[in-house]
Amino acid sequence: MxxxxxxxxxxxxxxxxxxxxxxxxxxxxxxxxxxxxxxxxxxxxxxxxxxxxxxxxxxxxxxxxxxxxxxxxxxxxxxxxxxxxxxxxxxxxxxxxxxxFCKGAPLSDIVKTITMTPVLLRRWTRQLVEGIAYLHDDLHCVHRDIKGSNILLSSMDISTCQLKISDMGDMKFLRSETTQVNEVSGYKGTFAFMSPEIIVELDKHNVGRRTDIWSLGCVVVEMVTGRLPKFVNISDGRELTGMHAVMYFVAMGGSPVIPDNLPGPVADFIGNCLRHNPADRPSAVELKEHSFLSADDIITSP
The missing domain is CATH 3.30.200.20 (Phosphorylase Kinase; domain 1)
Structure with a gap:
């Protein structure tokens, strides 16, 4: 309809x-x-x-x-x-x-209760990349709040369901079909998934398509760990949990922990999404070609 x-x-x-x-x-x-x-x-x-x-x-x-x-x-x-x-x-x-109406639960709930297999991780990540690429390149808009709780399963059949990005009431439509500086102004996002450019600039920030790519990387971390992205202070190994502590850590160059037992393609995919300079992150279209989305063995149990 x-x-x-x-x-x-x-x-x-x-x-x-x-x-x-x-x-x-x-x-x-x-x-x-x-x-x-x-x-x-x-x-x-x-x-x-x-x-x-x-x-x-x-x-x-x-x-x-x-x-x-x-x-x-x-x-x-x-x-x-x-x-x-x-x-x-x-x-x-x-x-x-x-x-x-989506019959399934939010992705953030599901990943806490299932074993994430290589096939499932690849399929779900590809679906998210396809949806984000459509938003960015076909509709010329930025979501700004991609996270596991805003991604719904179309049904509770894990083997056949589609992931669906939701909560698009505050998307921003862009001024150009190509990525530009100062594409979007406005503060939006949940702190564990916020890109550095959102955090650093706050209410005067300049955000474009690549902020969704950072959030995608955080969602993949959430899928392989079954929990919110984890932030650890390098100097003392202490996990940061408060909003302001996490935001300051990311603003100063930190990023979510990438599990060290992931195969190369998965870790590389996440690492590319979590580059601090937005200009260095790949586009959603470029991510479609990443080896992670075509490899046979891409994950071990976290």
Missing amino acids: VFEKDCSNIIPLRLEKLIGIGQEGRTYQAVRNDTNEVVAVKCILLDFDQSAQEKKIKHYQTHLQKIGKLDHPNLVRHIHCQRDAERHESGLPQYHIIME
């Missing part, structure tokens, strides 16, 4: 189960009453002030008209956006973003 461009149309919904809570609002599993299709619905609280409401709605409608162009098996589809006829229990009006 393609994105419904007329946001004045109201899709009748039945919210059934809370499946996520984020900064923007709560996400529910729901059913479309007109088609019986199971969908995911993000419920965003609006302001009481009418002018603030309209400003926020205009922002979402403009942004979602662009996101509605997404058409890739490794990206969550956005179907529609609309006002909710009913108010939240707080009395605030609500806005609905209707998306494809």
Whole structure:
């Protein structure tokens, strides 16, 4: 189903189960009453002030008209956006973003419970690279918050499911089809996956496509270790866990620990993604050709 461009149309919904809570609002599993299709619905609280409401709605409608162009098996589809006829229990009006429903769990949950095989690691990493390449080169946008919790499994069948990049409500569309300096301004991201250029510049930073590549490297680390990327102080071997400590460490030249028992192609792939100078990182298209994605034996148990 393609994105419904007329946001004045109201899709009748039945919210059934809370499946996520984020900064923007709560996400529910729901059913479309007109088609019986199971969908995911993000419920965003609006302001009481009418002018603030309209400003926020205009922002979402403009942004979602662009996101509605997404058409890739490794990206969550956005179907529609609309006002909710009913108010939240707080009395605030609500806005609905209707998306494809993924039956599987977030990648960050799954990697804690499964044994990551060479075939699975290669297949899932390739899917992520394909999805990021599509965002960067076909839609000319940067995600800015790629992490395991924002990547969903299309089903719980590990052998056949697709990984789908989600939470694209704050993507930034670029001014050019080719990578430029100062492509994006704005602070976004989760600290364990933040690129150095985001951390160093904070709210005045200049970020482009290569910031997603750093985050991809962190996600691959998460997949092979089954945990968030680990940051270790080289001088005393102490693991850094606090947000400010990790951000300072990365800003000063540090990066996540790459497990030392990984075969060469895997370690090299991660290392290329985690180069501190964004200009030195490969593009998503270049990563498609990396030996990691075609090697037979690419991982041992971490």
